[in-house]
Amino acid sequence: MAARRPVDDPTGSTGYGALLRTPRAWTFLLPALVARLPYAMLGLGIVLLVRDTTGSYGLAGAVAATAAVAQALIGPQTGRLADRHGQAAVLVPAVLVHAAAVGALIALAHGGAPDWTLFLAAAPAGASVPQVGAMVRARWVHRLNERPALLNTAFAFESVTDEFTFVVGPVLATGVATAVNPSAGLIAEAALTVLGGLLFAARRGTAPSPAGPAEPGRRQASALASPGVRLLAGGFLGLGTVFGALQVSITAFAEDAGTPGLSGAVYGIFAAGSMVAGVLYGLIPWRSSARQRMLACYALLVLGCSTLWAMPNLVSLSIAGLFCGLAIAPTLITGYTLVETLVADGAKTEAFTWLTGAIGLGLAVGSTAAGQLIDHSGPSLGFTVPLIGSGLGLVALVTMRRLLLALAPVTRTVARGGAVEQPAGAARHG
Template sequence: MASTVTPTASRPGYGQLLRTRGAWTFLLPGFAARQPFAMLTLSIVLLVQHTTGSYGAAGAVAAVTGVSMALFAPYSGRLADRHGQRAVLVPGVLLHAVAGLSLTALALADAPLWALFAAAVPTGASVPQVGPMVRARWAAKLQGSPLMPTAAAFESVTDELTFVLGPLVATALCTAVDPAAGLIAEATLTLLGGLLFAAQRGTQPSPAGAATGEHARVRHDPALRVPGVRVLIVTFLGIGTVFGGMQVSLAAFTESIGEPGLNGVLYGIFAAGNMLSGIVCGAVAWKTAPQRRLVVGYAALAVTASGLWAAHSVPVLAGLGLLVGMCIAPALITGYTLVENLVAAGARTEAFTWLTGAVALGQAAAVTVSGQFEDRLWDGAGFLVPMAGTVLALVTLVSLRSRLSAPPVGRTVARGVGHRATVPVD
């Protein structure tokens, strides 16, 4: 079979990408602002499990946070597209800090479960969508450049670096300092990082609402109306079940063997595999169509995730977790790359937040179900959730993969009164 890759020199590399004028002005604060997101779910699980003694209750509270984020994130993205990122970020990070600290105080006060749920809703709803906003800034700066796939890979690597560091930091704070330290640090870092990122006004995309003249009458269809985006949402839901299922199940496993500190290490190995494969994907110029790459890569993810429940030792679980992580990055990178061709520029932040929200929703469902499985069934039963989530998503992806093709050039994707010109998909 013919090779599906070409030498790395045929694609513009990371060095050229990072020399893009003005890139570092949003990359560094963007990294600081998105780091706390990787700490949020695990910090909630560890705190609530400590105060209630139940992984089921801890998973349920974390799930409410995830569902709330998944439901509100697309609307946050749409508002950012219309009114600018700063207008959404500043009030959002202020609300998130207050809500996160309130949730911490209630958990430490042994408040009833319904009170924790009530605090979890605004905590999740106000999670700043920094990752999608950074991707939207890349898209605005590169404008169809061949560097765009490299930028998508770089962002995936950045996301995974946060998921290497975040669980390690959250576990260390919650186990070595105080069970509440992880969530307190998350709220504080979100506030400081979010405000710093919002201050970088020069690189944010022009708000759609700021258009003038003829273009002011153009209204882009919501990203959810694009069939390919809906297929990608299901695909990313499955990826979310891997994140959520592993967070709870690894915590339960390490506690069952009397080594709770290994939780962050094992999850960090899983995230490191994700990050390393993302680096490789960004350095390779693929000949294979992205739709096919997504199907093949996702099949590998489903196969490796299906073996997690059978791993009963630290070395085996670490090795298998590394393989699972290595399969996630290609799927994420390819999915985000496809958005560039499926969605008009004026709706990209919203599209990216739908995908981010889908991961959060899948994670929330997995945290809930995995927590119940760990409480009610055998040790390691929570690992069945990533298997089920990825297999079901793979079936959907294979069945509807034709919808991931970009519409014909010249197809109208915007509408407006008196606007005759069509808007080609970027």
């Protein structure tokens, strides 16, 4: 394999204008936005549907959690298939299966089917969510092969896009469900997934070339075989607990304060802080290594989470949430930048998907844990979950930070019994 190009290249143009002038970038960015918007609509759409048809919040949350866990566990496998066989080959069947599973879930819920059947439909609905965010990041790596200075800007742009979808998606799902009926939110989710997914898949010219099947007698390793990828996935799991716990805790805190309608505004301030930080982060030509930035950003995240539980009212909680949000996007951007250096070209989509899946799994864990604490001890205790989750993630990142060294170049040397890949030099230290 050829020597790897540097990823943390502080030279050259790094602005968003230069990024968006990348030839044919808009041909995949616009359909990707359509396909990614439903990502944040599925869970809420399931909750609204199941709550309306069964009257149980507990069942609604459990069914939504089933979809989230299935997505977190199966998503990386679809990412691996995309690396091997091409993005379109995976996307087209995935969106069709997703639409069918969502349709089955709606029919079962309205048909008064047994509760267990809802879980059977929710699992494939979550498992078949197209991993468009990871595929877009893989396309940027492919398109910017000769312009590595723009990669940090590209990952910043994608993280801001993620934040945008998580702000707009739930609002869209709730608005459609309220204006029409609870099923309409999920119908809109499935329609956008199919439309955006097929349009994105059609843009084959901007996709990385598939790696193809492994050579005979040689097993193609998963991206998760990299200790650094596993460490980052653990860190992103902690990050996911922040998202999940804050959604539940802010809602409960606002309701306890007698102003339940303000919960969306408070969470929106948190998300806005992340979006602003992500935009600014992408404008800076960083000279420090991605590993150093990852530890610093994650430490700031833990610091931001440490004050949430002590806030006495919604105003102070909004301010604390804003400062906490400022660390979110920089942590996400740096994590995706790092993971790109830890795996070979044929495993990048899978690696990105492991991080995205870890966030989804952490979100399910965080919301469940916070809900239990709130039921027993009140809203404020729910805010200890983000602190614990992010704190554990920081401990892991600091104590095992050497695992985040970039992948060393490899050369092929001839040994008895065949060709053997060996490191060409020491891993790049950061």
